[in-house]
Amino acid sequence: MARGDGRLTHDLLPGESPPQDACGVFGVWAPGEEVAKLTYFGLYALQHRGQESAGIAASDGHRLLVYKDMGLVSQVFDEASLGSLKGHLAIGHCRYSTTGGSTWENAQPTLGGTDDATVALAHNGNLTNSSELRDLLLERHGDAFARELGGELWRGNTTDTALVTALLADDPDRSLEATALDVLPRLKGAFCFVFMDEQTLYAARDRHGIRPLVLGRLERGWVVASESAALATIGASVIREVQPGELIAIDQDGLRSHRFAEADPKGCVFEYVYLARPDATIAGRSVHEARVEMGRRLAMEHSVEADLVIPVPESGTPAAIGYAEASGIPYGQGFVKNAYVGRTFIQPSQTLRQLGIRLKLNALETVIRGKRLVVVDDSIVRGNTQRAQIRMLREAGAAEIHVRISSPPVQWPCFYGIDFATRAELIATGLKVEEIRASIGADSLGYIGEDAMIEATGQPRARLCTACFTGDYPIELPDSSLLGKQFLEVLPGLESQAPGGLDIEGVGTGVSGGAADALSRP
Numbered sequence: 001m002a003r004g005d006g007r008l009t010h011d012l013l014p015g016e017s018p019p020q021d022a023c024g025v026f027g028v029w030a031p032g033e034e035v036a037k038l039t040y041f042g043l044y045a046l047q048h049r050g051q052e053s054a055g056i057a058a059s060d061g062h063r064l065l066v067y068k069d070m071g072l073v074s075q076v077f078d079e080a081s082l083g084s085l086k087g088h089l090a091i092g093h094c095r096y097s098t099t100g101g102s103t104w105e106n107a108q109p110t111l112g113g114t115d116d117a118t119v120a121l122a123h124n125g126n127l128t129n130s131s132e133l134r135d136l137l138l139e140r141h142g143d144a145f146a147r148e149l150g151g152e153l154w155r156g157n158t159t160d161t162a163l164v165t166a167l168l169a170d171d172p173d174r175s176l177e178a179t180a181l182d183v184l185p186r187l188k189g190a191f192c193f194v195f196m197d198e199q200t201l202y203a204a205r206d207r208h209g210i211r212p213l214v215l216g217r218l219e220r221g222w223v224v225a226s227e228s229a230a231l232a233t234i235g236a237s238v239i240r241e242v243q244p245g246e247l248i249a250i251d252q253d254g255l256r257s258h259r260f261a262e263a264d265p266k267g268c269v270f271e272y273v274y275l276a277r278p279d280a281t282i283a284g285r286s287v288h289e290a291r292v293e294m295g296r297r298l299a300m301e302h303s304v305e306a307d308l309v310i311p312v313p314e315s316g317t318p319a320a321i322g323y324a325e326a327s328g329i330p331y332g333q334g335f336v337k338n339a340y341v342g343r344t345f346i347q348p349s350q351t352l353r354q355l356g357i358r359l360k361l362n363a364l365e366t367v368i369r370g371k372r373l374v375v376v377d378d379s380i381v382r383g384n385t386q387r388a389q390i391r392m393l394r395e396a397g398a399a400e401i402h403v404r405i406s407s408p409p410v411q412w413p414c415f416y417g418i419d420f421a422t423r424a425e426l427i428a429t430g431l432k433v434e435e436i437r438a439s440i441g442a443d444s445l446g447y448i449g450e451d452a453m454i455e456a457t458g459q460p461r462a463r464l465c466t467a468c469f470t471g472d473y474p475i476e477l478p479d480s481s482l483l484g485k486q487f488l489e490v491l492p493g494l495e496s497q498a499p500g501g502l503d504i505e506g507v508g509t510g511v512s513g514g515a516a517d518a519l520s521r522p
């Protein structure tokens with residue numbers, strides 16, 4: 001599918017938004033360095049993981065400041081704002097919303113605590129026991145806990161991250177490290193946290209290690225980031241992954257590692273298929289290599305006589321290379337991507353909107369005309385993108401179009417930090433492969449098998465989450481009424497607490513964008 005690369009993406013194709021990456025997190029502890037700028041460039045490298053809002057918190061050891069806003073990293077920060085974020089430690093976040101709507105109040109890093117003991121928190125993932133955490137705060141502080149605690153919840157933040165921030169700031173008599181070791185084992189679901197107080201940088205990863213988080217070294221400091229590419233971008237070397245169930249603390253006393261839960265790895269297989277950058281390495285496996293191997297396996301499972309293999313750029317490229325290599329069919333570029341069209345807040349006119357996919361991709365007619373094509377993409381969500389691409393290729397003179405997909409049919413929603421369409425909207429929920437082929441207008445359609453995809457990752461099946469393909473969720477899910485993007489906005493104790501009140505018009509449990517309705521609908 002065409003990768004979502006900016007706000008305009010959804011307006012171009014309102015009926016087809018790609019899976020939205022969870023979020024990107026970054027943290028640095030480096031005395032003598034311009035940590036806000038390091039964080040800015042680190043977030044830039046992680047921009048593909050979240051494009052709705054961005055923020056940085058920095059501390060000089062005495063004062064912690066947070067700057068955040070809606071938009072891409074390059075739109076939120078300039079020299080002046082980065083210059084105001086002084087200090088020797090910083091954390092950063094770029095967000096795509098999973099729990100809680102896309103609003104300024106929900107942007108991160110979140111901020112909690114008192115003048116003496118502050119916590120700023122950045123989160124990648126999605127918790128599955130947020131209602132239990134809210135109940136814990138209710139138990140401790142009563143019905144008006146948001147008012148009593150102040151901070152993010154009172155400011156109108158409706159995310160699971162705000163609940164964790166409140167819990168981390170809930171015991172001013174203990175160190176943040178001690179409180180974290182009490183709070184982290186209570187959390188269920190997927191989380192990679194990067195957080196800080198005035199002196200110390202922390203990083204924590206859930207016991208299943210669903211989302212990636214790596215630790216790196218600068219000459220004069222330490223770095224943590226969602227993907228290794230962010231370390232390379234700022235000249236840091238990779239030391240190792242933050243282990244599932246591990247809390248790391250970094251300050252002037254050095255690095256301390258604590259285990260807060262027993263590791264039970266279930267890494268997200270979709271990181272290998274689509275989410276992570278191709279230059280990332282996850283659990284020792286190069287993501288690019290995994291994708292090329294998926295393409296090779298796809299060619300073995302779904303061979304076809306054809307003249308040219310073309311990728312849907314950029315996400316289909318490595319698998320197309322692998323398909324061409326294994327099939328012996330030449331590889332070429334059949335699409336040209338309009339790389340910068342998504343990177344704007346300017347809304348397209350109605351006329352432009354009708355062009356849909358053409359604003360993002362053009363077909364290279366001289367390459368395509370008269371050819372039997374194999375078109376390789378990473379996944380199909382609703383099918384609208386593929387239908388539009390196939391129409392474009394036929395108009396450009398393609399003789400035959402054989403679509404090959406380097407992941408199995410996506411049939412189930414993700415509750416661990418990726419926002420797919422609801423189950424009813426996923427084309428593979430209601431249709432068989434042959435029906436999907438007819439619906440998108442291809443001459444043939446082949447998906448890679450589940451086993452081949454898993455083998456290409458180099459990981460044992462038991463250490464992976466494959467739930468969006470299999471419906472086999474490795475972390476227990478709560479009742480469907482306690483799932484969904486906006487469910488915290490309608491829970492007692494959390495609705496409309498901000499002084500200005502929240503805009504919750506039209507919001508109910510299971511509105512689209514989350515996945516609550518996905519389990520109950522056909």
Ligand code: SF4
Nearest residue numbers: 268270414465467468
């Ligand atoms: S459900 Fe899919 S996207 Fe979500 S964590 Fe599991 S494999 Fe990844």
